[in-house]
Amino acid sequence: MIPAFDINPSAIDGNALTISVVGYVIVFLALVLLSTVFYYMPKLMGIRWHPKKKNTGTVKSGEALTGEVSAAISMALYLHFNQYHEEESKHLTIKRESRLYSPWSSKIYQVRNQFNRI
Amino acid sequence: MKKFLLVISILAVLGIIHASLHKAGAFNTNETGQTTGLNVTDEASGSKSLLDGITKFFYYTGFKNMTTGHLIMLVVGLVFIFLAIKYDYEPLLLIPIGTGIIIGNIPFITQALGTTMGLWQAGDPGLQLGVYEQGSVLYYLYFGVLKGIYPPLIFLGIGAMTDFSALISNPRLMILGAAAQVGIFLTFLGALFLGFDSASAGAIGIIGGADGPTAIFLSSKLANGWFMQNGEMVYEQSRNLIGPIAIAAYSYMALVPLIQPPIMRLLTTRKQRLIKMKPSRAVSRTEKIIFPITGLILTTLVSPSAMPLLGMLFFGNILKESGVTNRLAETARTSFVDIVTILLGLTVGASTQADIFLTSQSLLIFILGAISFMLATAGGLVFAHVMNIFLSKDNKINPLIGAAGVSAVPDSARVVQNMGLREDPTNHLLMHAMAPNVAGVIGSAVAAGLLLSFLM
Numbered sequence: 001m002i003p004a005f006d007i008n009p010s011a012i013d014g015n016a017l018t019i020s021v022v023g024y025v026i027v028f029l030a031l032v033l034l035s036t037v038f039y040y041m042p043k044l045m046g047i048r049w050h051p052k053k054k055n056t057g058t059v060k061s062g063e064a065l066t067g068e069v070s071a072a073i074s075m076a077l078y079l080h081f082n083q084y085h086e087e088e089s090k091h092l093t094i095k096r097e098s099r100l101y102s103p104w105s106s107k108i109y110q111v112r113n114q115f116n117r118i
Numbered sequence: 119m120k121k122f123l124l125v126i127s128i129l130a131v132l133g134i135i136h137a138s139l140h141k142a143g144a145f146n147t148n149e150t151g152q153t154t155g156l157n158v159t160d161e162a163s164g165s166k167s168l169l170d171g172i173t174k175f176f177y178y179t180g181f182k183n184m185t186t187g188h189l190i191m192l193v194v195g196l197v198f199i200f201l202a203i204k205y206d207y208e209p210l211l212l213i214p215i216g217t218g219i220i221i222g223n224i225p226f227i228t229q230a231l232g233t234t235m236g237l238w239q240a241g242d243p244g245l246q247l248g249v250y251e252q253g254s255v256l257y258y259l260y261f262g263v264l265k266g267i268y269p270p271l272i273f274l275g276i277g278a279m280t281d282f283s284a285l286i287s288n289p290r291l292m293i294l295g296a297a298a299q300v301g302i303f304l305t306f307l308g309a310l311f312l313g314f315d316s317a318s319a320g321a322i323g324i325i326g327g328a329d330g331p332t333a334i335f336l337s338s339k340l341a342n343g344w345f346m347q348n349g350e351m352v353y354e355q356s357r358n359l360i361g362p363i364a365i366a367a368y369s370y371m372a373l374v375p376l377i378q379p380p381i382m383r384l385l386t387t388r389k390q391r392l393i394k395m396k397p398s399r400a401v402s403r404t405e406k407i408i409f410p411i412t413g414l415i416l417t418t419l420v421s422p423s424a425m426p427l428l429g430m431l432f433f434g435n436i437l438k439e440s441g442v443t444n445r446l447a448e449t450a451r452t453s454f455v456d457i458v459t460i461l462l463g464l465t466v467g468a469s470t471q472a473d474i475f476l477t478s479q480s481l482l483i484f485i486l487g488a489i490s491f492m493l494a495t496a497g498g499l500v501f502a503h504v505m506n507i508f509l510s511k512d513n514k515i516n517p518l519i520g521a522a523g524v525s526a527v528p529d530s531a532r533v534v535q536n537m538g539l540r541e542d543p544t545n546h547l548l549m550h551a552m553a554p555n556v557a558g559v560i561g562s563a564v565a566a567g568l569l570l571s572f573l574m
Contacts, residue, residue, distance in 0.1 A: 023568045027565045037412055
């Protein structure tokens with residue numbers, strides 16, 4: 001099947017061009033607006049992603065660190081640089097499974113009981 | 119071999135029955151040889167009655183009413199199913215659509231044909247089987263497509279399953295989602311150039327948004343066959359483009375892994391494809407809750423016509439992120455969206471009835487859709503290069519992620535990830551690509567709303 005081309009260059013008039021240009025610009029503006037809001041959102045919310053570290057103590061130069069301390073620092077640095085992760089809700093829930101009694105699932109009717117009695 | 123022989127034998131038997139019935143004068147034929155009626159007599163005696171019974175049965179079978187168009191569409195349906203199973207191309211969409219195409223193209227005696235043949239009177243409802251026949255089951259299911267009901271419901275599910283944190287952590291990538299919408303507007307002009315009316319051109323252009331529900335939503339409003347003529351609303355079947363547009367949009371979405379990579383390779387150098395981006399920062403829960411609310415208000419204020427889509431998208435996301443409506447979010451992103459997807463896919467597929475779907479217009483729509491997709495991909499990639507000009511050396515973005523701006527969630531982001539890994543097995547771009555990807559969904563919905571308000 002060969003498509004019937006009914007070429008109509010005059011259809012691309014000022015109105016059509018206006019719709020295209022204005023439409024594209026508005027799509028852009030909408031997302032730029034959203035983007036700008038979320039660019040400044042952390043600042044607006046006063047969130048500091050890299051809070052200033054409190055000076056809790058100093059380690060004198062030349063003082064040897066134990067292996068455990070070095071491992072802990074290494075682990076912390078590794079997690080900080082490589083394991084970026086979403087902040088989770090930290091809610092843990094345990095679902096209790098309720099098993100209704102049924103002779104079909106009853107322990108006393110199990111096949112193995114026969115062998116246990118022997 | 120045995121099965122093959124069995125099929126051949128059945129076809130041969132049916133052929134013999136058909137020939138013998140013609141010989142016996144069971145069918146009325148006109149000068150061109152086309153069957154126009156059925157000679158069914160009330161004689162309840164002997165072989166004549168039996169012949170009438172067989173004739174009537176045969177007349178109602180699909181074999182009798184099969185045309186080349188039906189056969190082509192059945193093959194198309196089978197290809198869809200094959201692509202989904204063999205190559206895993208969007209199976210959740212292609213299986214329902216492919217099956218729908220087969221269902222929609224099993225030939226039967228339509229109301230119009232039955233009336234012509236004198237099987238029933240002009241006002242009779244007929245067999246009420248097809249998607250376009252009032253009163254049929256498929257007609258009622260198709261109502262959701264025709265009136266644009268399913269797309270917002272799908273968007274609710276998408277909202278409830280989308281994590282916008284990639285977008286929130288790197289908001290500048292949102293602009294790539296807007297840049298890729300260039301395909302919509304250029305295809306709109308292309309469709310006008312090829313002789314489509316402005317409303318149809320708008321509906322065709324949205325294929326470049328690479329978003330099936332958005333394409334169906336807009337085409338159900340702009341290209342549903344109804345138009346104003348001399349102050350009256352008139353229906354014209356040739357102006358009903360919902361089927362071709364929906365099939366084109368979903369087909370190209372499924373073919374994203376084939377369409378995008380050549381354009382991505384063409385518009386980027388190997389050095390650019392190797393760019394590693396900084397990992398995204400963590401996003402707080404508060405930000406995740408604020409995003410859908412702010413997004414809803416800002417985008418719908420800009421484009422109120424997109425409210426059914428964007429409203430539902432952000433509503434679904436609020437359900438997810440609020441943390442207090444887990445039951446609703448869980449339902450929206452699982453059973454609910456699955457049910458709507460099944461109904462949407464099946465009915466869109468069934469709407470491709472050969473006599474209505476196989477037109478030169480549909481072929482043009484497919485060509486324009488492909489161009490639209492390519493332009494959108496190119497638009498995103500080019501804009502990523504433009505952004506890199508203004509970004510510092512340490513903050514450069516990998517231009518490949520621009521291609522994900524075409525929406526088609528999450529397939530185009532997956533294509534970007536695979537492309538990045540092929541160049542450098544340690545360069546994971548998926549999370550970065552998800553930002554323009556979901557921004558593309560918002561961008562295409564805004565564009566749909568704008569086209570609706572301009573062209574309705």
